[in-house]
Amino acid sequence: MATMKFYCDAERCIECNACVTACKNENEVPWGVNRRRVVTIKDGEPGERSLSVACMHCADAPCAAVCPVDCFYTTDDGIVLHDKDICIGCGYCFYACPFGAPQFPESGAFSSRGKMDKCTFCAGGPEETFSSNEYSKYGANRIAEGKLPLCAEMCSTKALLAGDASMVSDIYRNRIINRGASTMDWGANYQRGSLNVK
Amino acid sequence: MTEANKNRSGIIRRLVLFVMMAMILSFTVVIPAEAESSGEIVKTSAVPNPGTELWREVRQRGGPVVGVTQVSGVDAGTLVNVSGENWRQFRVEQIIPYSGYLLGLTLLLLIVFRLIRGEVKIESGRSGHKIFRFSLNQRTIHWVVASLFVILGLTGIIQLLGRTLLIPVMGNSAFSGIASFGKLLHDYLGPVFAIALIFMLVSFIKGNFYKLKDINWFLNGGGMLGKHASAGRYNAGEKSWFWLAMLGGAVIIVSGLILDFPIFDQSRDTMEFYLVIHGIASIAVLAAAFGHIYMGTVAMEGALESMTTGYCDANWAKEHHDEWYEEVKDSVDVSSDVKTNNNEASINSNAQPGIGA
Numbered sequence: 261m262a263t264m265k266f267y268c269d270a271e272r273c274i275e276c277n278a279c280v281t282a283c284k285n286e287n288e289v290p291w292g293v294n295r296r297r298v299v300t301i302k303d304g305e306p307g308e309r310s311l312s313v314a315c316m317h318c319a320d321a322p323c324a325a326v327c328p329v330d331c332f333y334t335t336d337d338g339i340v341l342h343d344k345d346i347c348i349g350c351g352y353c354f355y356a357c358p359f360g361a362p363q364f365p366e367s368g369a370f371s372s373r374g375k376m377d378k379c380t381f382c383a384g385g386p387e388e389t390f391s392s393n394e395y396s397k398y399g400a401n402r403i404a405e406g407k408l409p410l411c412a413e414m415c416s417t418k419a420l421l422a423g424d425a426s427m428v429s430d431i432y433r434n435r436i437i438n439r440g441a442s443t444m445d446w447g448a449n450y451q452r453g454s455l456n457v458k
Numbered sequence: 459m460t461e462a463n464k465n466r467s468g469i470i471r472r473l474v475l476f477v478m479m480a481m482i483l484s485f486t487v488v489i490p491a492e493a494e495s496s497g498e499i500v501k502t503s504a505v506p507n508p509g510t511e512l513w514r515e516v517r518q519r520g521g522p523v524v525g526v527t528q529v530s531g532v533d534a535g536t537l538v539n540v541s542g543e544n545w546r547q548f549r550v551e552q553i554i555p556y557s558g559y560l561l562g563l564t565l566l567l568l569i570v571f572r573l574i575r576g577e578v579k580i581e582s583g584r585s586g587h588k589i590f591r592f593s594l595n596q597r598t599i600h601w602v603v604a605s606l607f608v609i610l611g612l613t614g615i616i617q618l619l620g621r622t623l624l625i626p627v628m629g630n631s632a633f634s635g636i637a638s639f640g641k642l643l644h645d646y647l648g649p650v651f652a653i654a655l656i657f658m659l660v661s662f663i664k665g666n667f668y669k670l671k672d673i674n675w676f677l678n679g680g681g682m683l684g685k686h687a688s689a690g691r692y693n694a695g696e697k698s699w700f701w702l703a704m705l706g707g708a709v710i711i712v713s714g715l716i717l718d719f720p721i722f723d724q725s726r727d728t729m730e731f732y733l734v735i736h737g738i739a740s741i742a743v744l745a746a747a748f749g750h751i752y753m754g755t756v757a758m759e760g761a762l763e764s765m766t767t768g769y770c771d772a773n774w775a776k777e778h779h780d781e782w783y784e785e786v787k788d789s790v791d792v793s794s795d796v797k798t799n800n801n802e803a804s805i806n807s808n809a810q811p812g813i814g815a
Contacts (some may be wrong), residue, residue: 270512277528297529299537301516309512311537326546328617329634330625346634348641350617354532355726355733356546358539363531366721372645373720 262424263338264381266412267432268312272419275300275310279411279420286382286410287399290365295379296411312420314379315340315361323353323362337403339381344397349373382409532723545730557741558619564745568752578758580773588769589786597765599657606651611744613640618737648718652711659704665691666700691782699750706743710736
């Protein structure tokens with residue numbers, strides 16, 4: 261089986277936020293929740309870079325380790341999913357997650373937390389595949405349709421890559437090699453020129 | 459093995475190591491050479507992944523890096539949450555197991571102590587005379603705080619230890635129902651507990667200030683070392699429990715209120731910190747509460763009734779709170795007081811004599 265991974269190429273991301281919008285639309289994500297976000301560092305300064313982040317579907321997920329009700333599971337494709345019927349909305353996964361992936365809609369009195377919502381790699385959830393329950397709780401199940409997550413599929417610069425880890429890394433490695441080759445041909449120091457590293 | 463053999467085997471080992479190192483190094487040289495021969499490009503060289511520098515930077519090794527994002531949310535501009543890993547490890551590897559051990563050990567110690575010591579009887583038997591000890595207000599506040607404490611403690615322990623202890627027994631969908639309801643109770647009753655504890659502080663603070671002679675009570679081990687430990691209205695152990703409950707309670711309440719309302723954009727670092735504080739303080743107070751509940755209920759004859767009926771037996775007071783007994787015995791007509799019967803005593807509990815509180 262595959263091991264699904266996202267990778268965002270910071271040299272290509274142009275902070276268009278199309279991935280965020282695509283995700284929200286495809287999965288009908290609850291109000292106030294964004295499963296994916298684009299973060300720009302050094303905005304407006306030399307060396308500005310943007311990265312699109314969502315759940316990274318960790319092999320040894322901290323959210324799953326810290327969850328007090330053990331609602332996380334990993335699919336055969338290496339996708340980390342959770343069961344909203346079991347989630348109690350405690351927020352611990354959000355504190356433990358390195359990427360800030362888990363999100364909480366506000367619900368109930370005093371705007372307390374609802375059930376956690378996060379990127380599913382467009383793989384639905386534990387409900388019956390393509391059922392309305394699955395769609396309303398977890399969003400689309402594009403993986404079951406043989407498609408990749410929409411955020412990556414429609415990334416205009418192909419900065420955001422999604423798919424089997426070995427294929428994603430092959431694509432990225434080729435890019436790096438080709439970029440290195442072309443910049444060397446131009447006689448430019450790629451690393452210094454584009455990354456502004458001392 | 460002779461000295462020469464040893465030397466020889468050392469040389470062989472070094473030689474093997476050298477050959478292996480040479481092989482590893484030659485591979486790294488071979489790879490770019492292959493790339494040169496297969497492709498048109500001649501000037502290929504090792505190109506570092508530009509992502510590594512970026513990720514190193516956002517992991518905040520050199521101080522916090524906060525970016526900008528169109529998404530609004532707590533810490534949305536932070537790419538990597540560096541404290542989460544530490545918090546998770548501390549919670550899963552330290553707080554959860556050690557709080558389990560502490561609570562279990564406390565229970566075990568109480569059981570062992572009970573088996574050794576047995577029930578502490580009123581040595582001279584019941585006198586039949588009752589002395590007023592806790593007013594209706596005090597008793598009401600005590601039991602309100604006590605019920606809230608038990609509910610909050612139980613739901614908190616479920617949240618903390620449930621995954622380890624209950625999920626293997628009942629499965630996670632059944633446990634989720636309990637934990638979900640428990641979390642609701644915990645979140646809603648927490649602020650009520652905060653108010654109740656303020657009432658408790660006010661109504662029980664009188665008589666709970668330490669006095670110099672309380673040292674003697676500690677030195678005598680609270681009477682457990684065989685020697686009698688004299689005490690006033692509250693003995694030094696009760697005073698310690700009072701202050702532990704109040705100060706520990708304050709820490710639990712302040713941290714709890716911060717955790718209870720995540721709508722004020724508290725950062726993850728803040729929540730992690732107060733979760734640790736809340737957990738440690740709660741477990742400490744819970745362990746002490748086990749002791750208090752044991753002492754107040756089954757440990758000794760005649761202890762519970764003063765908190766249920768408001769009256770204690772005169773002989774119990776004489777044996778456990780001798781200095782207090784000396785103070786109050788003159789101001790109350792012992793002989794004309796209520797009978798031992800609890801029902802009669804509870805009727806009289808509404809009449810509030812001038813002593814107590």
